[in-house]
Amino acid sequence: KNEVEQSPQNLTAQEGEFITINCSYSVGISALHWLQQHPGGGIVSLFMLSSGKKKHGRLIATINIQEKHSSLHITASHPRDSAVYICAVSPEYGNKLVFGAGTILRVKS
Amino acid sequence: DADVTQTPRNRITKTGKRIMLECSQTKGHDRMYWYRQDPGLGLRLIYYSFDVKDINKGEISDGYSVSRQAQAKFSLSLESAIPNQTALYFCATRRGGGGEQFFGPGTRLTVL
Numbered sequence: 499k500n501e502v503e504q505s506p507q508n509l510t511a512q513e514g515e516f517i518t519i520n521c522s523y524s525v526g527i528s529a530l531h532w533l534q535q536h537p538g539g540g541i542v543s544l545f546m547l548s549s550g551k552k553k554h555g556r557l558i559a560t561i562n563i564q565e566k567h568s569s570l571h572i573t574a575s576h577p578r579d580s581a582v583y584i585c586a587v588s589p590e591y592g593n594k595l596v597f598g599a600g601t602i603l604r605v606k607s
Numbered sequence: 608d609a610d611v612t613q614t615p616r617n618r619i620t621k622t623g624k625r626i627m628l629e630c631s632q633t634k635g636h637d638r639m640y641w642y643r644q645d646p647g648l649g650l651r652l653i654y655y656s657f658d659v660k661d662i663n664k665g666e667i668s669d670g671y672s673v674s675r676q677a678q679a680k681f682s683l684s685l686e687s688a689i690p691n692q693t694a695l696y697f698c699a700t701r702r703g704g705g706g707e708q709f710f711g712p713g714t715r716l717t718v719l
Binding site for chain 1: 648649
């Protein structure tokens with residue numbers, strides 16, 4: 499079993515829909531990261547969080563440390579949100595990020 | 608200018624050839640990483656370095672070697688490329704003590 503599990507693996511939404519991507523992990527962490535990768539593009543960091551909730555524009559990330567779970571929400575989705583969203587954790591004991599396999603999001607107009 | 612750059616961006620080579628992928632950063636970060644990305648497998652760590660004298664193997668280091676020539680430069684070499692090393696390769700940096708990782712634009716490598 500992977501230490502970081504994301505769901506769903508693939509997601510297709512209509513423009514304007516509210517989107518949720520989930521991430522569960524099995525190790526103690528110091529931080530959780532959400533990354534975005536556009537087709538043919540590089541990887542950018544969206545959020546790094548260790549508790550609570552963060553918001554940037556239409557993106558919201560939440561984390562529940564007790565339940566070892568995080569969600570990434572996209573409000574009023576747009577075709578330009580189509581990308582791969584990757585969850586990664588910084589384990590408490592260790593110097594390397596552990597990555598989920600990613601969620602492929604397609605937003606149709 | 609980009610903070611983390613990779614060269615080349617695309618490379619097609621033949622089995623058995625030696626290939627070097629280069630990464631440079633202007634962020635002043637101590638930590639640098641090389642990952643490969645394959646469809647459906649996510650990012651996997653090849654090598655990482657916490658400073659010029661500190662090189663560590665990741666989970667898939669076989670068939671690869673690295674060189675940290677300076678704080679700002681970290682190169683990945685495939686001594687004898689094989690087709691299953693066809694993948695997208697990313698360099699990343701991070702400051703010591705934690706924080707976000709900053710990724711380069713990626714190198715698409717095809718080994719025929």
